Every structure is written in structure tokens, then in C-alpha cells.
Amino acid sequence: MSTFSLSAFLQRTQGKKVVLIYPWSNLKTQFLSSYLDQAKDGILYYRVPGETVNLVDWIDGMLNEFRTVLGDKFGKKTSAALAERIPAHIGEALASDLGAVVKSETILYLDDLDQINFDDEFNHWAQAFVSALPEKLQLVISARMLSRHPWDHMVASGDAVVIGVETRKSAMAFTVDTDDRPQLECYAFGRGNILLNGKPVTTWEGTLPRTLAFFLIDHPLVTRDEIFHAFWPDLSVKDATNVFHVTKRKVNERVTSRIDDDKQYELTQYTSGFYVASEKLVRHYDVQEFQEAVQQALVASDDRREQLLYQRAIDLYRAPFLQTVNQPWANDRRDELRRLYAVALTGMGRIFLRKGEMNRALGFLSRAAREAPEREDVHRDVIRLYLEFGMIHEARQQYDVMEQALSSSMNLQPTKDSRALLESIKARS
Structure with missing residues (x-):
């Protein structure tokens, strides 16, 4: 290389x-x-x-x-x-x-x-x-x-x-890449898709191998104990080890079956106590791309670059992470990425605020408030925009949504800044 x-x-x-x-x-x-x-x-x-x-x-x-x-x-x-x-x-x-x-x-x-x-x-x-x-x-x-x-x-x-x-x-x-290694694409937003050299893996011999494949891709550096805790917390180490090796073998068989050569491929390799990405495959992952886009946008030096990166992240987030997988690790990851998506939406909204494009700002910030209802600062941005547009009823509705979200998620009341907005709403009602 x-x-x-x-x-x-x-x-x-x-x-x-x-x-x-x-x-x-x-x-x-x-x-x-x-x-x-x-x-x-x-x-x-x-x-x-x-x-x-x-x-x-x-x-x-x-x-x-x-x-x-x-x-x-x-x-x-x-x-x-x-x-x-x-x-x-x-x-x-x-x-x-x-x-x-x-x-x-x-x-x-x-x-x-x-x-x-x-x-x-x-x-x-x-x-x-x-x-x-x-x-x-x-x-x-x-x-x-x-x-x-x-x-x-x-x-x-x-x-x-x-x-x-x-x-x-x-x-x-x-x-x-100067060699001809197979290309693995993983798209985990939505239902989830994995492709090898452009060919989708459509059969997994069960739900468990498919879910384990996504877990291993989403965790590029993971211990055996972490895998066992995520998938088989109630099994003994011996039983979990047996199930893991059988399931991992099925994953590797599905990966190999989509590559047109006579070699055997594994999704991971074991090094110094960790399962890491296999060096035999070139891996491309939309979630990693999404995270990097948001992280780079947060430290961008100008609005033009920041907007481009936030837009890229928003485009990548086509749907919640592995939305059909109901497991604790996937649910936690889904929430984490949802909050990061809200960061991208908020960033875009505030760029348009700085530009004076209030309608576009309201669109992005309203979406951000729905994705992260615990973000009081985002609710306040939306309320201020509603007040600027003279939409008093909508401003009060947004305040009520914020108040309910803070109470139910964190057992908190709105802060002083938010209560001041409520007084502005009442004064104009």
C-alpha cells in the first residue's frame, strides 16, 4: 500500500x-x-x-x-x-x-x-x-x-x-490499495445490509449469525467477554464459547460464499486478546462514516465546510440503527446514534440561523427536538423561532413538549432561560 x-x-x-x-x-x-x-x-x-x-x-x-x-x-x-x-x-x-x-x-x-x-x-x-x-x-x-x-x-x-x-x-x-482484497460494505442504518464485492448477503442461517456480524463490524476492537455479555449473559463461559464459535463459523461461511475465489475469509481475526477487523477484507461502514462526518463538522473552521459535513451525516442517517434488532447493545447504540443525528440537525439549523434563513433553520431544529427531546437548548431555539414568526400557539405547544420531555426523561423542570420564554409566550397570548 x-x-x-x-x-x-x-x-x-x-x-x-x-x-x-x-x-x-x-x-x-x-x-x-x-x-x-x-x-x-x-x-x-x-x-x-x-x-x-x-x-x-x-x-x-x-x-x-x-x-x-x-x-x-x-x-x-x-x-x-x-x-x-x-x-x-x-x-x-x-x-x-x-x-x-x-x-x-x-x-x-x-x-x-x-x-x-x-x-x-x-x-x-x-x-x-x-x-x-x-x-x-x-x-x-x-x-x-x-x-x-x-x-x-x-x-x-x-x-x-x-x-x-x-x-x-x-x-x-x-x-x-495495491492488492485485490475483497470489499465489505456494511450499511447499518435501517434494517441493515452487508455486501461483499457488491453482492448482498441475503441468507444467514438464522437471526443470530446476522446480528453477530453487525455487532462485530460495529465493534472493531472487542473482547470475548464483551461479546458474551452482549449475546449470552446467562450462559456459562463454556456454553457461551461453544455457541459463539458455531455462530462465528456461520458468519464466516456467509462471508466466504459471496466472494468469487477459492479462499476462506473471516470477518475478524484474534489479536492480543481482542477480535479486530480481518486484514483480508477492506471494510467500509456507513455508521463510521456518519460519526466521522459529525466529529469533523464540530471542529470545522468555517460554515461552508461545517454545512457540507453535517449534510453528509444527515444523508447517511437514512433510518435508526438496525431498527429491527431488539437487543440491549443495539438499543443503546441506536440511542447513541440518534443523539448524534440530533447534533447534526442542530448544527445545520444553527448554520441557517446565522445565515438568517429562518424557515430552513426551523425545519432542522424542529427535527432535532423530535430526535433528542431532552435537549432543552434546541427546544428554546424552536420556541424563539416560533415567536419570531408570530406563531404563539405553536411556541406554547413546543414549551409543553419540552416540559414533559424534561420531566419524564430526567425528572427536571425547565431552567430559568426557558421559563423566561414562557413568560414571553404568555405576554403575547
């Missing part, structure tokens, strides 16, 4: 019209965070939302989002082309509109592009867009289906490069 910095990453991709980042989400945050550390401008980021179904809709959504940055007049040619619904014309028009506003070297980062269909319509658009890209604009894409047309032709022609990397927590550096 070789480690290289962002400058080396940019050097490797220099002269390429398209950079295809393999979909390991750790890289996405590291790339964006590192890039924003070194470039105050020079990146346009758009995440394709999950509900997008066609080319016209997602291009139109991207135009609307970019207008908040590039001005209301941006995208006139593209809007006209969208009305015609001819994919190649849309691609050419978008390249022209971007070229008119981009004054220096700029990256257009399209995230989660596999939310849309890579059909003939998309292929015609992509070929036309890339062909018409101005020299100062580079397209960076993160999506799962990177080997398909039109990307394969672009890579073959030299217009595109594929970056397949694994990230490490080391000063925003990238680690490039």
Missing part, C-alpha cells in the same frame, strides 16, 4: 475529465473535508436524492440547489433544454452554463449518482456533458455502478480514471 495526500490525489487525476470514486463512503468525507481544507472555493457538491427517478428531475433539482450559490440566473440554457427533454442537449447546455460561471479550476462532485437509472437516456446525457466540459471543470462521481457504460468507454479512452481506495484515520490522508 502507499499513502498520499490530497495534492497527490489531485495530481493523479490531473487532466482527467471524469474521476470515478468507488463508493466507499469513508473516502467521500475524507475527500470533501480535505479538499475544503485547502480550497475555499472550487467545488460544487450535489447529492442525488433517493426519491429521484429520472434525468430531468435530478438535473432540475441540481439547478435549483446551485442557484443558491451561483445566483438565480444560473442555468438558463439548461432550463430551456430540460423543456425539450433531449438528453444530449441537456448535457451540452449544462456544460455551457457551468463554463460561464466557473472562473477557476473547479470540481463538480455528484454524490450517490446511482440513485438514478443508468439507462440510454442517462448515457446520452453523460457522453454529451463530458464531451462539452470546459477545461477548468472536472466531474467527480461517487456511485456503485462504475463499470457500466458510459464510464468504461471513458476510462478506456483516457478521459476518466477510477480511484479505488480505503481510508485510514491519519491526517486526512488516503491509502490506496
